[in-house]
Amino acid sequence: MSEAAEHETLAAFTIGQRGRIVGFDLPPEQSQRLLEMGMTKGSEFEVVRFAPLGDPVELKVRGYHLSIRKHEAAGIRVSRL
């Protein structure tokens, strides 16, 4: 718990903010897919924009654009840059 408390989740980020992946609180199938898309521990990301209805969120990871829902974003522990 102490570790989780130290970090925010990606869901708290707003447009233009950048951060680094710390870990996942997601089912293993889901975290594995995010990892395979390049969201490994320590990798950087930037919140690019939100869809017109506020969800999903568009991220820039490893130089490309990936979109995930806020629901999953809330399960990604991150640190701010």
Place this chain on the structure above:
Amino acid sequence: MTATAPQVRHVAIAGNPNCGKTTIFNALTGLRQRTGNYPGVTVEKKVGRFHGTHGEPFDLLDLPGSYSLQVRSPDEAVARDVLLGRRDDTPRPDVIICVVDASNIERNLYLVAQLLELGIPVVVALNMIDVAEQAGTVIDLAVLREKLGVPVVPMIATKGTGFVELKQALSQPIPPPPHCAPMPEDIEFEVLVLADKLKVRADAARSEALLLLTISDRAHLTEAALGDAALVEAAAGARERLRAAGVDPVAAPVEARYAWIQGVCDAAVRKADQPALSLSDKLDGWLTHPIFGWAAFLGVMVLMFVAIFWVAQVPMDLIDGATSSVADWVKSRVPDGDFQSLLSDGVVTGVGGVVIFLPQILILFFFLGLLEDTGYMARAAFIMDRVMARVGLHGKSFIPLLSSFACAIPGIMATRTIENRKDRLVTILVAPLMSCSARLPVYSLMIAVLIPIASVWQKAGIMLAMYLVGLVAAFVMAWLFKKTLLKSETPMLLLELPPYRWPSFQTVLLRMWERGLIFLRRAGTVILALSIVLWALLTFPKPADPDTTPAQAIAQSYGGRMGHAIEPLIKPLGYDWKIGIGLIGSFAAREVFVGTMGIVYNIEDADDTSEPLRDTMRNEKHASGRPVFTPLVCLGLMVFYVLAMQCVSTIAIVRRETNSWRWPIFQTAYMTALAWLGAFVVYQGGRLLGFQ
């Protein structure tokens, strides 16, 4: 085959989605490609032949676009099994071409890292180097080749650059990859233990063991181990030991591969420090803007439908004219009698009734291909995801539903991109509720009966209302199915938003051609058979008395008797037995309704715009003198056609895609019940409110 014939080498082409794999496949094989199915499963298999620089033949197998070898859909399971040499019907490839998007090299190299583990020779086709250069990315090819240990061919597939070099690379002997991403020690150890238990070829064992080790879900593990219980236990045990040692078997191999990729890229790739905001980024600022994004989205949808419904009108009228000319020609050449009637009223009219939808299908696929190839499709899913998530679906379900506005068959085929089985089923179940083009003739006829001198706006208004009824029904039913029968979590969204690109017209046109052929072949055969059956039902048995009027003849035909038989069922909807015949005929294909009404009301030219049919129907009275087609009957009938499953081709494709009769039967039952209920509410509810 003679002994001197050169041996065909089997090449598989793999790559991430949006890396230009299809463009390269099409450029290599041209029209020499065949689309079929893998035996026993409903996964599409695309193969093509091409020749190397020395004329040697290659068979090229198109693997589904994928980010990883970890299996998440039936398509990917087949791809994995082919690569592991597990399928008897498809030889294990001699070489794999892995297409890599140079402008997105890090993530694309992940699949390369996995392919290198297979032990099969790999050629990397480094595509879109022009895009990478524009973004300021410089790739040192010599270093990349050395680090990967395999041939790397720079390409710009859309401009035809690099194909000669690719073929040259394939013509050389290629050794198996000398190295791949090193795994943490604990993992390497468990992989060795597990590989020992595998009954596969030695060169695939490491890769297969790694795949088994990283599957967290028991059901998937059993599937991947081909039901081998001992192997499942061994893999589960290995996972336990790793976890006890503090190694995450799910994350560690992925992170090891990315660490290796990082090393490769640090040496071979130099990126611009401050990448400029690209044109694509600026475009996205507008196209996914909270206000302009919707306007653009609506604009694209409207443009597509205008093209489908208005532009297609010209070729459709031509086909319609040609059909009648052929029917007339048959009548003038073939002597009067049953055979002439079978040919002109059954075969020609029936087949013509299907071919007439070809222009709409082609235009739809042209647009879908264009949207896909430019990258806008991903934005449509991005924009619509929130709406789809409300009913428990995925942004990706939006495209199949959209396609179903033209025809449910391509729509249902498009559900293949949905990974989760339950979500795919829900999408298939509701797709035919979207008003397809075959409903148009029915709507047109009923609107003409309802309001003979309707203005364009009235027509469009009623038409739009019918589309909305279908759309709302689809969303409500999807929500209901997700809550009950196919209960599951709203699936995870992982959507890549690739940069916008100019479309490759060859890719778009080939896709359009391919889908058009499938439509013609499938729908054509089914409808042809049905037209003959319907014709026979309405022609036999012949009345004994030669003076019987055609109307009486139909009443006592098999079809007429069936209409009488279902009359009690449809009476609460305000229909008589003649409409019943139309409904029975329509269960094969909706558009048959217009033709059947024509035959039933004994009008020679049963075209949907013909004045006489519309007037005859307006003047049709019950025995009591009450008109048959009151406004409520017309509206109820339209609602019935919105909601009912009346298409044998769709039933057949659902059977094929779900691999069982259970789902098409369930779908037909629920939609028919829904249609009856809808028509009942309109008719009886309307009467309660004092309407006619």
